Amino acid sequence: MFKKVSIATASATLATLSTFSGASAIVNGSFENGFTGWSTIGDTSIEDSSFGTAPSDGNFNALMNSDFGVSESELEAFLGLGLGDIDSSLNIDATIGSGIKQTIFAEAGDTLTFDFNFLTNEFTPEEFFNDSAFVSITSLELLADTNSNFVTSMTPVSEETGYQSFSFTFSETANYTLGFGVVNVGDTIVNSGLLIDNVELTASTPEPTTILSLFTTACGAFSLLKRNQKKEV
Structure with a gap:
């Protein structure tokens, strides 16, 4: 369950970041x-x-x-x-x-x-x-x-x-x-x-703090996913 949530969170965050590309x-x-x-x-x-x-x-x-x-x-x-x-x-x-x-x-x-x-x-x-x-x-x-x-x-x-x-x-x-x-x-x-x-x-440019927050969320989600995968091995 944790693995599925982490993947969903990371994917959603990256999708949001991609909307700022232009x-x-x-x-x-x-x-x-x-x-x-x-x-x-x-x-x-x-x-x-x-x-x-x-x-x-x-x-x-x-x-x-x-x-x-x-x-x-x-x-x-x-x-x-x-x-x-x-x-x-x-x-x-x-x-x-x-x-x-x-x-x-x-x-x-x-x-x-x-x-x-x-x-x-x-x-x-x-x-x-x-x-x-x-x-x-x-x-x-x-x-x-x-x-x-x-x-x-x-x-x-x-x-x-x-x-x-x-x-x-x-x-x-x-x-x-x-x-x-x-x-x-x-x-x-x-x-x-x-x-x-x-x-x-x-394209409109989001506030730098917004981009940083989204990037941090994505990194955190992938980090948790990686640790969880190691535990399952």
Whole structure:
């Protein structure tokens, strides 16, 4: 009986320790292998530094253009959103757009990070033709729009925000659809774009005392098991 309990205790402890090894990895988060691991809709492409702005990580990044995209409703369906979610969440009147997505598994406390660069040919700042870029995780969140801060761009688009970092911490363990999108607002003829790079999912780190306690428990269980086996010989 003691032997069975010891084995069960040790196994359970090691299983618990193994959960601290890391979150499920984002597939191809820096787009070094094209769109492998990602689904796309609308006008999307993989770009390198020859596009006019350098990727934030590695040699490539993903580009979404609002022109030549799909309808707002098609983009919403692709991202698993409800009809009208883009307009209501961002307080805009979107027309067409493009996006990419990946299904991920995250545990409570895990952190998602990525870099983004919003580009536009619209006049800035612009209230009516307020082209917008967003991320969709548990809800829609604005990344940038035509009222953001811009610098002159060396890309085919006139202005860009430059790469900025975004971070999101998950509160519940579940599967999620991670989506990125960019949309035209008020027209379908003036392009805006969204560059995404360096998408990572980092596991939450337990307190050092918690790890030490679990490790001590595992060592103790195996030590007792070993002594018990010697007595049985």
